[in-house]
Amino acid sequence: MKIKSIDHIAIATQDPDGFRHFFETLLGIAFAGSEVVEREGVTTHFYPVQGTSLEVLEPLNAESGVARFIEKRGPGLHHIALSVEGLDAMVFKLRQTGIQFTTDSPVPGAHGKRIIFIHPKSTGGVLIELSEQSANA
């Protein structure tokens, strides 16, 4: 049970093409593809960087949590995701200390991972995702 790496840093935007221009054309960070994650209400656009990844989140509709985030705070940094070894044990342990999650248990995320979000109330203001590769992915 440990944090292995920073899986990704997520950015919320209604303008994924603007970020693609900025990351790929101006900074030279290659675009590596997109994936729709229906459950989170987003299309995720991937920009891998040296063992971690910048992920641009584009809301699928106005009800998406990411759309509401943009409406409330404007586009920008949305969350950080930590890659965990032993996700279920870590969630159990954190819950025992009073840490609150936004769902009861991990749910399917992009790239065949199981993910769960810690509520920003429990982290001092940062939305943190914990993720682990599914055994059957």
Add this chain to the structure above:
Amino acid sequence: MKIKSIDHIAIATQDPDGFRHFFETLLGIAFAGSEVVEREGVTTHFYPVQGTSLEVLEPLNAESGVARFIEKRGPGLHHIALSVEGLDAMVFKLRQTGIQFTTDSPVPGAHGKRIIFIHPKSTGGVLIELSEQSANA
């Protein structure tokens, strides 16, 4: 001239001890020390993770840009820093395309690096730091 890695992800807070408890005690991410960066008006607390770092920014005073950020938006994700090879050439190239920076040229940052911030207006809402190790650091 290229992006080598994500140097760090910075979090603004008035409660660095709360983050230390969360990162170190609850998640097992070891604290690696602190550094005062007078020019940015912060004490930076370092939590290295697999080739990158979580950095907790604590404002030194109420005039600090980070203090104003917290007052306006609350504590949370503040910026991401990209490690660049060939910083001056990249800044020159980006400026030619119309990208705006918050200072005229790179300034001293933590860990003996030279740093410069791209204005969020030029990135679609994300404050992005570009950094390079100084030749004489």
